[in-house]
Amino acid sequence: MNALTWLFLAAVGAASATRLWLAQRQIGHVRAHRDAVPATFSGAIALGAHQKAADYTAAKTRLAMIEVLVSAALLLAFTLGGLIQWLSNAWASFFIAGSVAHGTALLLSIFFLQALVFLPASIYRTFGIESRFGFNRMTVRLFVLDLVKHALVGLALGVPLLLAVLWLMAKMGAWWWLYVWLLWVAYSILLMMIYPALILPLFNKFTPITEGELAARVARLLERCGFRSSGLYLMDGSKRSSHGNAFFTGFGAAKRIVLFDTLVSRLQPPEVEAVLAHELGHYRLHHIAKGMALSAAISFAVLCVLGQLIDQAWFYEGLGVHSPSNAAALALFLMVLPEFLFFLQPLTSRYSRKREFEADAYAMNHASAAELEHALVKLYQDNAATLTPDPLHSAFYDSHPPAASRIARLKTT
Numbered sequence: 001m002n003a004l005t006w007l008f009l010a011a012v013g014a015a016s017a018t019r020l021w022l023a024q025r026q027i028g029h030v031r032a033h034r035d036a037v038p039a040t041f042s043g044a045i046a047l048g049a050h051q052k053a054a055d056y057t058a059a060k061t062r063l064a065m066i067e068v069l070v071s072a073a074l075l076l077a078f079t080l081g082g083l084i085q086w087l088s089n090a091w092a093s094f095f096i097a098g099s100v101a102h103g104t105a106l107l108l109s110i111f112f113l114q115a116l117v118f119l120p121a122s123i124y125r126t127f128g129i130e131s132r133f134g135f136n137r138m139t140v141r142l143f144v145l146d147l148v149k150h151a152l153v154g155l156a157l158g159v160p161l162l163l164a165v166l167w168l169m170a171k172m173g174a175w176w177w178l179y180v181w182l183l184w185v186a187y188s189i190l191l192m193m194i195y196p197a198l199i200l201p202l203f204n205k206f207t208p209i210t211e212g213e214l215a216a217r218v219a220r221l222l223e224r225c226g227f228r229s230s231g232l233y234l235m236d237g238s239k240r241s242s243h244g245n246a247f248f249t250g251f252g253a254a255k256r257i258v259l260f261d262t263l264v265s266r267l268q269p270p271e272v273e274a275v276l277a278h279e280l281g282h283y284r285l286h287h288i289a290k291g292m293a294l295s296a297a298i299s300f301a302v303l304c305v306l307g308q309l310i311d312q313a314w315f316y317e318g319l320g321v322h323s324p325s326n327a328a329a330l331a332l333f334l335m336v337l338p339e340f341l342f343f344l345q346p347l348t349s350r351y352s353r354k355r356e357f358e359a360d361a362y363a364m365n366h367a368s369a370a371e372l373e374h375a376l377v378k379l380y381q382d383n384a385a386t387l388t389p390d391p392l393h394s395a396f397y398d399s400h401p402p403a404a405s406r407i408a409r410l411k412t413t
Contacts, residue, residue, distance in 0.1 A: 137240055277372070280366070
């Protein structure tokens, strides 16, 4: 143990305690406001729906608290508990220690164990919480099939990336981190380009929407906004959940507009148009490009720091690894860094909420503010989104503005 060990333990303890405290605040706040619909929504959302949202939020948050404890325990097991070192020793019986093959096997085994530990929570979330509140439409067969598909896609996409990263770390000298950063940026862009056409169809069916009032409205909206896409598609999201959503996916000419069938079944065409105008706002205001640039800048800084730490014996020893390697350094850094950066999360959440307000403003200039308001209220109710989140919890985590403040701004603009 060294100074890093104690600093790491302090970071894990502070972050975990804060996560649990914020979760408890969230549960207490939604329960305290469970029996009265906020005035902003009193004429649109029934008390029963409001109470359902409060209970749903509390149930999800309780599960999140368990996951916080499990995550902290697993992190300590991998690091100070010696699990990374044990896995490294075990794979050294099959591959040359420190080789690209050895590092790839080590990282894959870590990812597998992490997924395995959190699988029960995923099962309970889907077949417990989501089923109890009437959202789940996933069968056991489909759940297992999704697991297999995700694993295969993850291996197909992840293994070549891991091999390339570890090779660059071994061959490119002190500047390896810069080459890895360039690879990561290129890989991210490529993934965005192939995701709509090659990956998404493995999990869902996409039907082009080319006729009817909705198609006509969307075409006029795109023309007003000067936006080109490869098409408007209906996705069969209802086979997994009754939650509704809409999103854009892809990059460049491969951009697609995707609507969940559950969304189209609940919203009127003018409301769908307003929701899409909001999503268009993210593109037209360059939120996507800015997000990619910010992500690239952060990954550049992170890899630069790792480049300075990778040859430091105290870095490994302080985190429970006694056989330094490139793969072990990568694993340790990826696991430990979130604990040290946790208290910066309110900044990223605030930035995200600002972008949501900007996209709302864009939507109001290109569609109806009243229709966007109606659509959001329906989505809050249908998705059982709490109308009364704890302010501090919301400030820490929420990427979207609280319902009341968002609707209030739509009403007053």
